[in-house]
Amino acid sequence: MSPLNIKQxxxxxxxxxxxxxxxDVQERHTLAVVVENEAGVLxxxxxxxxxxxxxxxxxxxxxxxxxxxxxxxxxxxxxxxQVIEQIKAQLDRMVPxxxxxxxxxxxxxxxxxxxxxxxxxxxxxxxxxxxxxxxxRANVVDSTLDSFIFExxxxxxxxxxxxxxxxxxxxxxxxxxxxxxxxRGA
Amino acid sequence: MTAETMTGAQMVVQALIDQGVDxxxxxxxxxxxxxxxxxxxxQKIKHILVRHEQGAAHAAEGYARAxxxxxxxxxxSGPGATNAVTGITDALMDSIPMVVLTGQVPTFMIGxxxxxxxxxVGITRPCTKMNWxxxxxxxxxxxxxxxxxxxxxxxxxxVLVDIPKDVxxxxxxxxxxxxARTEHYRPRVKGDIDRITELVAALETAERPIFYTGGGVINxxxxxxxxxxxxxxxxxxxxxSTLMGLGAYPASGKHWVGMLGMHGLYEANWAMHDCDLMIxxxxxxxxRITGRIDAFSPGSRKAHIDIDPSSINKVVxxxxxxxxxxxxxxEDMLRIWKARGRKVNKPALETWWTQIEAWKAVRSLDFxxxxxxxxxxxxxxxxxxxxxxxxxxxxxxxxGQHQMWAAxxxxxxxxxxxxxxxxxxxxxxxxxxxxxxxxxxxxALVINVAGEASWLMNMQEMGTAIQYDLPVKQxxxxxERLGMVRQWQELLHGERYSHSWSEALPDFVKxxxxxxxxxxxxxxxxxxxxxxxxxLRYDGPVIFDCxxxxxxNCFPMxxxxxxxxxxxxxxxxxxxxxxxxxxxxx
Numbered sequence: 001m002s003p004l005n006i007k008q009x010x011x012x013x014x015x016x017x018x019x020x021x022x023x024d025v026q027e028r029h030t031l032a033v034v035v036e037n038e039a040g041v042l043x044x045x046x047x048x049x050x051x052x053x054x055x056x057x058x059x060x061x062x063x064x065x066x067x068x069x070x071x072x073x074x075x076x077x078x079x080x081x082q083v084i085e086q087i088k089a090q091l092d093r094m095v096p097x098x099x100x101x102x103x104x105x106x107x108x109x110x111x112x113x114x115x116x117x118x119x120x121x122x123x124x125x126x127x128x129x130x131x132x133x134x135x136x137r138a139n140v141v142d143s144t145l146d147s148f149i150f151e152x153x154x155x156x157x158x159x160x161x162x163x164x165x166x167x168x169x170x171x172x173x174x175x176x177x178x179x180x181x182x183x184r185g186a
Numbered sequence: 187m188t189a190e191t192m193t194g195a196q197m198v199v200q201a202l203i204d205q206g207v208d209x210x211x212x213x214x215x216x217x218x219x220x221x222x223x224x225x226x227x228x229q230k231i232k233h234i235l236v237r238h239e240q241g242a243a244h245a246a247e248g249y250a251r252a253x254x255x256x257x258x259x260x261x262x263s264g265p266g267a268t269n270a271v272t273g274i275t276d277a278l279m280d281s282i283p284m285v286v287l288t289g290q291v292p293t294f295m296i297g298x299x300x301x302x303x304x305x306x307v308g309i310t311r312p313c314t315k316m317n318w319x320x321x322x323x324x325x326x327x328x329x330x331x332x333x334x335x336x337x338x339x340x341x342x343x344x345v346l347v348d349i350p351k352d353v354x355x356x357x358x359x360x361x362x363x364x365x366a367r368t369e370h371y372r373p374r375v376k377g378d379i380d381r382i383t384e385l386v387a388a389l390e391t392a393e394r395p396i397f398y399t400g401g402g403v404i405n406x407x408x409x410x411x412x413x414x415x416x417x418x419x420x421x422x423x424x425x426x427s428t429l430m431g432l433g434a435y436p437a438s439g440k441h442w443v444g445m446l447g448m449h450g451l452y453e454a455n456w457a458m459h460d461c462d463l464m465i466x467x468x469x470x471x472x473x474r475i476t477g478r479i480d481a482f483s484p485g486s487r488k489a490h491i492d493i494d495p496s497s498i499n500k501v502v503x504x505x506x507x508x509x510x511x512x513x514x515x516x517e518d519m520l521r522i523w524k525a526r527g528r529k530v531n532k533p534a535l536e537t538w539w540t541q542i543e544a545w546k547a548v549r550s551l552d553f554x555x556x557x558x559x560x561x562x563x564x565x566x567x568x569x570x571x572x573x574x575x576x577x578x579x580x581x582x583x584x585x586g587q588h589q590m591w592a593a594x595x596x597x598x599x600x601x602x603x604x605x606x607x608x609x610x611x612x613x614x615x616x617x618x619x620x621x622x623x624x625x626x627x628x629x630a631l632v633i634n635v636a637g638e639a640s641w642l643m644n645m646q647e648m649g650t651a652i653q654y655d656l657p658v659k660q661x662x663x664x665x666e667r668l669g670m671v672r673q674w675q676e677l678l679h680g681e682r683y684s685h686s687w688s689e690a691l692p693d694f695v696k697x698x699x700x701x702x703x704x705x706x707x708x709x710x711x712x713x714x715x716x717x718x719x720x721x722l723r724y725d726g727p728v729i730f731d732c733x734x735x736x737x738x739n740c741f742p743m744x745x746x747x748x749x750x751x752x753x754x755x756x757x758x759x760x761x762x763x764x765x766x767x768x769x770x771x772x
Contacts, residue, residue: 040311047311
C-alpha cells in the first residue's frame with residue numbers, strides 16, 4: 001500500500017491533493033454540447049476530458065444543423081459537483097463550443113439510446129428471444145434461419161436489461177449508439 | 187476595400203501587416219518557403235532569424251510580455267512545429283498572446299508520412315487556445331485574422347495556423363480584418379455590477395483585507411495597473427502579487443507587501459493566511475501560491491476577479507465570483523466605492539498594518555553574506571542597486587533558484603518589465619525572451635537573470651543576439667548545479683544529489699568570444715560592482731559568468747504540502763519538514 005494518504009477523488013487529474021473538499025459525492029450528469037462542426041472539434045472535446053482526467057461514460061455526436069454546421073455532442077460524465085462545474089466551464093470556454101447544457105440540472109429530460117443485438121439460436125431459444133423482444137418492443141431488422149438482429153430504443157437501463165436477457169439465448173454482438181437527450185417541454 | 191486576389195503566401199504577409207505586426211520570429215524550411223519569399227520582397231515586417239524554433243516561440247513570448255502585443259512565430263512543418271511546442275505550451279500556461287504560423291506539407295500529401303510531415307494541429311491542440319489547418323486559400327486570410335482576434339481577446343493565449351504549402355502557392359481572395367469572422371468569440375469583459383457592489387460592501391467593513399494580484403492585471407493592459415494603483419492607494423489595503431503579476435503595483439509603493447507563494451515573502455504569506463477578505467485580481471490560485479489547499483487562508487472570504495469563468499471555483503471556493511476583464515471590473519469597483527462614500531474600516535486597517543509591519547520585521551530575505559564567495563542574493567542586490575534607476579529596464583529569467591531570487595531581490599515599478607516562465611517553468615525561456623524584449627525595445631536595458639544550466643538550454647540564441655546587434659545582458663548566477671533540484675534533493679532525498687550538477691561546463695568568457703560577444707567572469711565579491719558596471723557599459727551582448735556559492739538554498743520557502751503559516755525561513759528549520767504526502771508534490 002502507498003504510504004501517501006491521498007484522498008479518493010482528489011487525484012483524478014494529477015498528483016496534487018488540491019481539490020477543496022466541497023462534496024465527495026459522485027454525480028452522473030448528461031451534458032448537451034452544441035459545437036461548430038469543423039475539423040477536429042470532437043478531438044478537441046475528447047482531448048479536454050482525457051487531458052484533465054474527466055470521465056466519459058457515453059458520448060454521442062452528429063451534425064444536427066447541416067446548414068449552420070452545428071453538431072450536438074451528448075456526453076454522460078461523472079464527477080463531484082465541483083468537477084462537473086469545471087467540466088462545463090472548460091467546455092464553455094472552448095472557441096468552437098456554442099452552448100453547454102447540463103440536462104441533469106436544467107429540468108426533466110428525455111434520454112434515449114438505440115442498440116442493435118445479434119442473437120443466434122434455434123428451437124426454443126430462438127422462440128424465447130423473439131418473445132422477449134416483443135415484450136421490450138424491440139424490432140427485428142434482420143433475420144436468417146438461425147439468427148436475428150433486434151433493434152431496441154430506450155433508456156440505457158432498458159438496453160442493459162434486454163442485453164442481460166439475450167445473453168443466455170445466444171447473444172453474439174451488440175452495437176450501442178450512446179445516449180441522445182433533450183430537455184422536456186418547449 | 188474591394189476583394190483582392192493574391193497567393194496564400196502574399197495573404198500571410200498582408201494579413202500580418204493589416205494586424206499591425208512589425209516583428210516576426212522565425213526559421214525557414216521547405217514548407218514555408220513561399221511565405222519566406224514574400225517576406226524577402228517587403229520592408230514592413232522585420233523578421234528575426236532565431237537559431238532554434240523553441241527560441242522563436244520564447245522570443246515571441248518575451249516580445250509579447252514586453253509590449254502587450256501578440257508575439258508572432260513563423261516556422262516550418264514537422265520539426266519546426268514540434269520544436270515550437272514548448273514555447274506554445276509556456277504561452278498557454280501564462281496566458282501570453284501569440285500567433286504561430288506553421289508550414290505544412292501540401293494538402294494532397296497530408297497523411298502520407300511525407301518528408302517533414304507532422305500532425306501539427308493534433309500535436310498542438312491541447313497546448314493552444316485554438317488552432318486551424320487551412321486547406322483552402324480563400325479561407326486563409328480570414329483564419330489568420332480570426333487567430334489574432336482569439337489570441338488577444340478574452341484570456342489571451344497562443345493560437346496556431348497550419349498552412350499547407352500548396353495553399354501558400356494557390357491564389358484566393360484576400361479578406362481584410364474588418365470583414366473577418368470574429369463576432370462568434372466575444373468573451374464578456376464587464377463584471378456583474380451587483381456582485382461588484384457586494385464586494386465593495388465587504389471591502390468597506392473588512393478588518394484584514396488584502397489584494398492578491400496576478401498576471402491578469404498585466405494582461406489586461408496598462409490601464410488595469412493604473413486602476414489597481416489608484417484603488418490600492420485610495421483604500422490603503424495591502425497588496426501582494428504572484429510571480430506573474432510583479433510590476434502591476436510598484437514594488438516601491440507604500441502598500442506593497444511583496445510577492446507571495448512558495449518562495450514569497452514572510453509578510454505576504456502570513457497576510458494571506460490571516461486575512462479576512464482576500465481579493466484575487468487576475469490570479470488563479472496556483473499550487474505555488476496556495477500551498478496546502480485545506481489550510482489555505484482558512485478565515486477569509488474570497489473574491490475572485492477573472493476573465494476566464496473556468497478559473498473560478500477551480501481550486502478554491504469563491505464567495506464573490508466576478509467574471510470580467512480586470513480593467514473593466516476595477517473601473518467599476520472604484521466608481522462604486524467612491525459613490526458609496528470611499529469607506530474603509532480605518533481602525534481595523536491600522537491594526538492590520540501594525541501586524542504586517544511586525545511580520546516585515548522578521549526580514550525574511552536576510553541572508554548570511556560572505557566576504558570571499560559571491561552569494562547569489564548579494565549579486566542580485568548589487569544588480570538591483572546598479573540598474574534600478576534605469577528608465578527602461580527589462581528583466582527576463584530562466585527557471586530555478588535564480589528566478590525566485592530575482593523575484594525576491596529585484597523591484598518592479600511598472601508592468602511588462604518582468605518576463606518569466608511561471609506556469610510551465612521552462613528552463614531555457616529567459617535568453618530568447620530577453621531577445622524578444624530587446625527587439626521590441628532596442629534602447630532598453632534588457633537583462634536575463636539566469637542559472638548556468640537553464641541558460642545552456644537555449645544558448646544557441648547567442649547567434650541571434652549577435653546577428654541583430656541586440657545588447658542583451660546574460661547575467662548567469664553560476665553555481666555549477668541545478669540549484670533548485672539540488673535544494674529539493676537536500677530537503678527530500680537524503681542529500682543524494684542525483685544528476686544535479688554538470689561536470690563539463692563551458693568557459694563562458696570564451697563562449698561569448700566565440701560568438702563575437704563580450705564575456706565577463708566574476709568570482710570575488712569585491713569585484714562585483716565593477717564587473718556589473720563593465721557589463722552595463724558595454725554596448726553589445728554580454729555573458730556575465732558570476733560564480734556564486736554552490737550550496738545556497740532559496741528561502742523563505744513553504745515546503746510541499748504545508749500551509750502559508752508553516753513557511754521556513756532558513757537552513758536550521760529544514761530538517762524533516764516535508765512528510766511523505768508532501769514529497770509527492772512538485
